[in-house]
Amino acid sequence: MADEKLTQIYIMGKAYDVPVGVTIMDAMEYAGYRFIRGAGCRSGFCGACGTVYRKAGEYRLEFVLACQEMVEEGMHLTQLPFTPAPRSDYVLNELDPRENVLLQHYPEIARCVSCNTCTKACPQEIEVMDYIQAALRGDVAKVAELSFDCIACGLCAMRCPADIKHYHVGQMGRRLHSIANSPMPDHLTERIAQLEGGTFDNEMNALAGASLDDLKTKYAERVIEKAVTEEVTT
Amino acid sequence: MSELTYFPGCSLKDNAKRFEDTAFFVMERLEMPLRELETWNCCGTVYSLTADDLMHHVASVRNFVRTQETGSEELVTLCAMCYNTLSRVAGRINADEEERTKINAFMDREPDYEGTIRVRHVLQVLRDSVGWERLAEGATRPLFGLKVAAYYGCTLVRPRETGIDDMERPTVMADALEAVGAEPVVFPFEAECCGTYQIVDEPHLALEQSERILQSAALAGADVVVTACPLCQHNLEQAAESLAADVEEIRDIKVVYFTELLAAALGADEGSMTPVVRELITSRVTAEGGA
Numbered sequence: 001m002a003d004e005k006l007t008q009i010y011i012m013g014k015a016y017d018v019p020v021g022v023t024i025m026d027a028m029e030y031a032g033y034r035f036i037r038g039a040g041c042r043s044g045f046c047g048a049c050g051t052v053y054r055k056a057g058e059y060r061l062e063f064v065l066a067c068q069e070m071v072e073e074g075m076h077l078t079q080l081p082f083t084p085a086p087r088s089d090y091v092l093n094e095l096d097p098r099e100n101v102l103l104q105h106y107p108e109i110a111r112c113v114s115c116n117t118c119t120k121a122c123p124q125e126i127e128v129m130d131y132i133q134a135a136l137r138g139d140v141a142k143v144a145e146l147s148f149d150c151i152a153c154g155l156c157a158m159r160c161p162a163d164i165k166h167y168h169v170g171q172m173g174r175r176l177h178s179i180a181n182s183p184m185p186d187h188l189t190e191r192i193a194q195l196e197g198g199t200f201d202n203e204m205n206a207l208a209g210a211s212l213d214d215l216k217t218k219y220a221e222r223v224i225e226k227a228v229t230e231e232v233t234t
Numbered sequence: 235m236s237e238l239t240y241f242p243g244c245s246l247k248d249n250a251k252r253f254e255d256t257a258f259f260v261m262e263r264l265e266m267p268l269r270e271l272e273t274w275n276c277c278g279t280v281y282s283l284t285a286d287d288l289m290h291h292v293a294s295v296r297n298f299v300r301t302q303e304t305g306s307e308e309l310v311t312l313c314a315m316c317y318n319t320l321s322r323v324a325g326r327i328n329a330d331e332e333e334r335t336k337i338n339a340f341m342d343r344e345p346d347y348e349g350t351i352r353v354r355h356v357l358q359v360l361r362d363s364v365g366w367e368r369l370a371e372g373a374t375r376p377l378f379g380l381k382v383a384a385y386y387g388c389t390l391v392r393p394r395e396t397g398i399d400d401m402e403r404p405t406v407m408a409d410a411l412e413a414v415g416a417e418p419v420v421f422p423f424e425a426e427c428c429g430t431y432q433i434v435d436e437p438h439l440a441l442e443q444s445e446r447i448l449q450s451a452a453l454a455g456a457d458v459v460v461t462a463c464p465l466c467q468h469n470l471e472q473a474a475e476s477l478a479a480d481v482e483e484i485r486d487i488k489v490v491y492f493t494e495l496l497a498a499a500l501g502a503d504e505g506s507m508t509p510v511v512r513e514l515i516t517s518r519v520t521a522e523g524g525a
Contacts, residue, residue, distance in 0.1 A: 112275075112276065113278070113289060113293055114275045114293035115289070115292060116344070129275065130275070133275040133276060136276060137244040137248055138247065
């Protein structure tokens with residue numbers, strides 16, 4: 001511990017010495033913060049740890065995931081783990097993707113002035129403004145393509161001067177694209193038939209009736225991605 | 235064959251798709267095909283008149299930056315409102331280096347706009363680059379006998395600095411249709427306002443305006459009113475529908491985009507036409523010129 005190289009960062013304005021070369025998330029835990037919210041997969045996929053920081057001497061704010069970005073000397077940071085953005089309710093199969101459904105459900109996308117602040121806030125480097133513009137003209141295929149890597153951290157919506165809820169628009173666009181432009185996959189049709197035909201009922205009932213100890217054993221002994229491991233080993 | 239860098243605008247991808255489809259056909263036939271900008275955003279919709287409101291010009295400027303990246307010096311549009319917004323922003327920002335610097339400083343992580351993009355409407359391209367003679371030569375299905383009222387509305391011809399023609403007595407759209415055999419009628423409401431966005435909150439205001447335009451065209455003997463703007467088209471269509479039952483003189487008048495008629499004249503397949511255009515071609519167009 002004595003030899004460990006430390007660097008100073010500021011978490012919500014307070015100075016902490018944290019190890020060099022660790023992520024913001026690890027640094028915050030090192031400094032004594034305990035995450036109840038604002039941390040999830042710790043692998044850059046879940047979008048729970050949206051974080052804002054400013055480097056020493058810079059005026060600009062940067063937007064990252066705490067689990068993916070390394071700390072730097074003099075960094076000022078805080079987490080924005082949740083975005084209180086409203087999400088439109090809809091039943092997907094009742095929508096007609098040929099109409100401009102996105103604009104009907106999220107009319108505020110028409111307020112976009114193309115400032116591109118959303119794009120600059122995206123830790124996934126998505127062309128956020130471009131997919132909002134595609135949404136504006138009802139091009140769900142383009143919305144789906146451009147927004148594919150979105151992890152719904154919500155930082156775009158937090159920055160938008162027009163109060164657009166980009167990540168919800170992107171999600172709805174991907175769903176509309178799936179019903180408008182993608183065929184129903186065969187394996188899904190088969191699995192639905194199996195479910196409805198009761199193929200898995202016995203297995204499910206057995207699980208539901210199992211004791212806690214049984215469940216713990218089953219969980220510990222479970223096989224993860226069986227098919228893939230078999231393919232790899234054979 | 236020289237390609238034109240084309241900015242569609244949102245309406246052209248949505249409710250005005252036939253405006254775009256027919257324009258593509260026309261420009262392809264005339265060997266000046268429209269090539270759509272790979273990435274583009276809304277033009278900004280309405281040109282902001284506030285003197286220091288540079289933020290609302292950023293949308294247009296971004297499209298100019300993307301035009302620059304294609305190597306083109308010109309951006310061609312179809313929608314009259316997009317033309318109005320884009321050309322006014324270009325006029326202002328190209329001429330003012332200080333404002334350009336401010337906008338470029340705001341777009342700090344994107345390439346700078348160099349202030350050299352020119353904006354033209356397809357009608358200007360037809361008049362100034364294709365020419366009426368070449369257009370006439372391309373008319374394999376001349377529109378003889380069809381009486382057209384060329385309706386310009388506001389945004390194509392105003393303000394004077396960016397208007398594509400005389401703001402009181404424009405002729406460019408009528409000239410284009412005359413070149414392909416149609417017979418333009420003279421009517422005094424050619425550059426009156428259709429009522430624009432009042433159709434949303436105060437529909438009766440917009441409909442009254444549009445009704446006057448239709449009646450004026452019908453009294454001048456027009457079979458069809460042609461437009462170059464998705465919003466004018468929408469308002470006039472609405473007015474035609476609501477009036478058809480009770481105003482005799484406009485009962486049969488149709489409203490179409492000017493490109494729909496040009497495409498028909500330049501040999502578009504009948505299957506590609508809307509029922510309205512097909513009917514005009516079969517019932518109103520005569521075999522010989524005359525009149």
